[in-house]
Amino acid sequence: MQVQVVDYRAPDAPERFARSLHETGFGVLTQHPIQQALVERIYAEWLKFFDSAEKHDYAFSPEKQDGWFSTAISETAKGFSQKDIKEYYHLYPWGRIPPALKADAMQYYREANTLAAELLAWVEAHTPAEIAQHYSQPLSRMIEGSDKTLLRVLRYPPLTGTEPPGALRAAPHGDINLLTLLPAANEPGLQVQDKTGAWCDVPCDFGTLVINIGDMLAEASRGYYPSTQHRVVNPTGAAARKSRVSLPLFLHPRDDVVLSERYTAGSYLDERLRELGVKS
Numbered sequence: 546m547q548v549q550v551v552d553y554r555a556p557d558a559p560e561r562f563a564r565s566l567h568e569t570g571f572g573v574l575t576q577h578p579i580q581q582a583l584v585e586r587i588y589a590e591w592l593k594f595f596d597s598a599e600k601h602d603y604a605f606s607p608e609k610q611d612g613w614f615s616t617a618i619s620e621t622a623k624g625f626s627q628k629d630i631k632e633y634y635h636l637y638p639w640g641r642i643p644p645a646l647k648a649d650a651m652q653y654y655r656e657a658n659t660l661a662a663e664l665l666a667w668v669e670a671h672t673p674a675e676i677a678q679h680y681s682q683p684l685s686r687m688i689e690g691s692d693k694t695l696l697r698v699l700r701y702p703p704l705t706g707t708e709p710p711g712a713l714r715a716a717p718h719g720d721i722n723l724l725t726l727l728p729a730a731n732e733p734g735l736q737v738q739d740k741t742g743a744w745c746d747v748p749c750d751f752g753t754l755v756i757n758i759g760d761m762l763a764e765a766s767r768g769y770y771p772s773t774q775h776r777v778v779n780p781t782g783a784a785a786r787k788s789r790v791s792l793p794l795f796l797h798p799r800d801d802v803v804l805s806e807r808y809t810a811g812s813y814l815d816e817r818l819r820e821l822g823v824k825s
């Protein structure tokens with residue numbers, strides 16, 4: 546499998562990027578407009594937050610899905626029995642955000658959203674007409690006025706050696722949303738599955754941006770853009786004693802958007818959150 550690494554500024558970037566998404570579900574961008582200094586500041590600030598007792602004041606809300614998800618209630622990937630070895634915080638502009646962390650997180654949220662909208666337009670422009678005719682509305686319109694787009698700050702704690710056998714930092718899964726934007730994490734571990742079932746490392750040079758297709762876009766494009774299974778494997782050696790931080794932005798349509806004959810975005814999300822065990 547060849548996940549393409551594409552220079553965002555190149556004249557043929559939209560086409561090469563959309564082809565990589567079509568062929569692998571993933572694409573990597575260099576020279577993109579997201580400031581690396583901002584990403585690094587967010588990683589450092591949130592590592593401190595996860596190490597503090599303050600996080601307990603922000604326990605997640607099952608109805609709203611904002612706030613801090615502890616390792617004890619963290620997701621169990623669809624079809625798996627072990628919980629992932631991770632804790633995370635769900636940020637929405639309308640949700641709870643620790644005041645000291647708010648300015649940077651919201652600046653990132655805005656900038657990442659702007660870029661995500663542009664990349665969605667690239668994806669749309671390179672959708673073959675026979676597929677695009679099934680979109681219930683232009684992809685770029687599906688996200689207009691959406692309050693569902695989610696910034697997740699993830700912390701995978703150092704391993705203790707007492708993890709249940711087979712538990713992974715993130716078990717194989719597909720993302721639920723349209724597109725995911727993920728700045729390279731501070732540590733490696735992200736892998737994507739190819740068509741033969743083999744796992745391949747996602748190119749993860751610090752400073753690059755990984756983008757992947759989510760299940761909602763696979764549904765709306767009838768599989769033309771595949772939502773590929775990916776996972777985060779456990780480190781060994783000295784890296785096992787370090788935390789890994791990552792910062793995916795999950796771009797979501799409004800709830801009322803029709804994805805296919807079977808689903809609206811709202812009905813799809815509800816079904817998936819129940820399967821993950823974070824909504825009842």
Ligand SMILES: O=C(O)CCC(=O)C(=O)O
Nearest residue numbers: 699720730735777791793
């Ligand atoms: O931490 C990562 O690199 C990937 C996280 C991920 O795939 C997810 O949260 O859906």
Ligand SMILES: [Fe+2]
Nearest residue numbers: 718719720775
């Ligand atoms: Fe994911």
